[in-house]
Amino acid sequence: MPPDLSSRAAPAPLIGFAHRGGAVRRDQQNTLAAFSRSRNLGATGIESDVALTADGVPVLVHPGILTRLGRPVSRLRRDQLPATVPSLEEVYRECGPHMDVALDMTAPSAADKVVAIAREHGDPARLWLTYWRVDALASWRHRYPDVRLVFPTLLLRPSTAARRTSTLRSAGVDAVNLYHRTCTPSRAAIVHGAGMLLFGWGARSGPAAARTLHNGADGVFCDDTAGMVAALRAEQHRRAAVSAGR
Numbered sequence: 001m002p003p004d005l006s007s008r009a010a011p012a013p014l015i016g017f018a019h020r021g022g023a024v025r026r027d028q029q030n031t032l033a034a035f036s037r038s039r040n041l042g043a044t045g046i047e048s049d050v051a052l053t054a055d056g057v058p059v060l061v062h063p064g065i066l067t068r069l070g071r072p073v074s075r076l077r078r079d080q081l082p083a084t085v086p087s088l089e090e091v092y093r094e095c096g097p098h099m100d101v102a103l104d105m106t107a108p109s110a111a112d113k114v115v116a117i118a119r120e121h122g123d124p125a126r127l128w129l130t131y132w133r134v135d136a137l138a139s140w141r142h143r144y145p146d147v148r149l150v151f152p153t154l155l156l157r158p159s160t161a162a163r164r165t166s167t168l169r170s171a172g173v174d175a176v177n178l179y180h181r182t183c184t185p186s187r188a189a190i191v192h193g194a195g196m197l198l199f200g201w202g203a204r205s206g207p208a209a210a211r212t213l214h215n216g217a218d219g220v221f222c223d224d225t226a227g228m229v230a231a232l233r234a235e236q237h238r239r240a241a242v243s244a245g246r
Helices: 032-041 065-069 088-095 108-121 134-143 161-170 185-193 206-214 225-243
Strands: 015-019 045-052 058-060 100-104 127-130 148-153 175-179 197-203 219-222
Touching (some): 015 032, 015 100, 015 197, 015 225, 032 088, 045 088, 045 108, 088 108, 108 127, 108 134, 134 148, 134 161, 185 197, 197 206, 206 225, 219 225
Parallel strands (some): 015 045, 015 219, 045 100, 127 148, 148 175
Antiparallel strands (some): 045 058
């Protein structure tokens, strides 16, 4: 179940997810080189989309590649994909078991194999499955009690936020992922009050990541890995100082 945030004695570690590996160029996104670079720069997590090949291999690839290949990944074997497309297992082997891994479950049928790979090669408690269907998330909570579940949305409307967060909490969701510009202190308070973490997606730069974290987010998805890492460190220091009463 989601963590009980009310009992925290000190600020919890913040999570910085390198969006699609935080690649400098678009053609480097979702590659082992990009994921490794972000890890070496100090990113605490990586983010990607997951697809399932015809022979049952979870691979990390943005849906845009489907057009370039001419056929969906689900109709191609692993050996028919470009060499730059990594499997989830390869990513764990490259980055090690101690990274937070956030996966947009564009292929929900891959969930069983994704979780099995995380349990074998990584830390399932640091695997964040992101999906927009609450019924699927509730089902995954029962099937995978050791992983993290994330509900993505553009914003939380004040008129429905309390009911929405209560529903998500009941489904076993661990974190709400809001568009970074809608991560405000008031929305952070609503999400935290429901016992869930708040993430911000869509940050392009270090300053955008810093604003998102300063407004109360517990994690951020960012394209600029170096800027994001600097923002994480600064915000963690600021929160520690506030907690210490300085």
